[in-house]
Amino acid sequence: MQISEEQGNFLQIITATTGVRRALEIGTFTGYSSLCIARGLPSDGQLTCLDVSREWTDIARDFWRRAGVAGQIDLKIGPALESLKKLDDKDPIDLVFIDAAKEEYDAYFEAVLPRVRANGLILFDNMLWGGRLGRGPIEENSGRAIDALNKKLATDPRVESVLLTVADGIQMCRVK
Numbered sequence: 001m002q003i004s005e006e007q008g009n010f011l012q013i014i015t016a017t018t019g020v021r022r023a024l025e026i027g028t029f030t031g032y033s034s035l036c037i038a039r040g041l042p043s044d045g046q047l048t049c050l051d052v053s054r055e056w057t058d059i060a061r062d063f064w065r066r067a068g069v070a071g072q073i074d075l076k077i078g079p080a081l082e083s084l085k086k087l088d089d090k091d092p093i094d095l096v097f098i099d100a101a102k103e104e105y106d107a108y109f110e111a112v113l114p115r116v117r118a119n120g121l122i123l124f125d126n127m128l129w130g131g132r133l134g135r136g137p138i139e140e141n142s143g144r145a146i147d148a149l150n151k152k153l154a155t156d157p158r159v160e161s162v163l164l165t166v167a168d169g170i171q172m173c174r175v176k
């Protein structure tokens with residue numbers, strides 16, 4: 001389920017070059033994407049990770065420790081939409097990476113958008129949906145949700161968006 005290596009490099013580069021200090025990841029799994037984001041942060045930067053699985057994220061914790069970034073990552077276990085309601089709002093977020101339940105992507109977007117600073121970034125994984133979009137009717141709820149979100153983001157006046165064709169597609173939104 002983890003992102004590809006080139007997506008990992010992209011996340012690390014975009015985090016480092018855009019001066020991200022506060023990042024949020026929704027969907028952590030065994031920790032690869034979070035590790036790439038954490039490696040792009042300055043030494044006082046912070047990453048909050050949301051995931052429902054303690055089993056997968058126990059593996060992530062081990063890799064964060066071995067990579068020396070564990071102190072910069074705050075993991076919250078539970079359904080992401082619940083964790084988002086309880087998130088500390090004191091500092092605006094610079095970058096969000098979304099890679100959890102596809103049917104909930106739009107709800108994650110609406111929950112994080114007011115918390116992201118102007119010119120901050122919201123990134124979504126799997127937005128090409130394996131190349132299956134635009135090829136006739138979409139059966140799966142998750143595919144329909146991604147298709148609808150791509151269409152919404154293309155004209156949403158609150159963000160400027162570009163669908164990057166790296167691996168399974170990263171939709172990158174700049175918050176206005």
Ligand SMILES: C[S@@+](CC[C@H](N)C(=O)[O-])C[C@H]1O[C@@H](n2cnc3c(N)ncnc32)[C@H](O)[C@@H]1O
Pocket residue numbers: 001002003026027028029030031032033034050051052053056078079080081099100101104
């Ligand atoms: C595709 S994997 C994430 C992969 C990760 N970004 C990486 O590159 O290694 C999706 C993750 O989202 C988590 N997840 C699924 N539904 C969720 C939900 N409603 N709330 C929080 N986490 C969820 C799963 O437990 C899983 O670890």
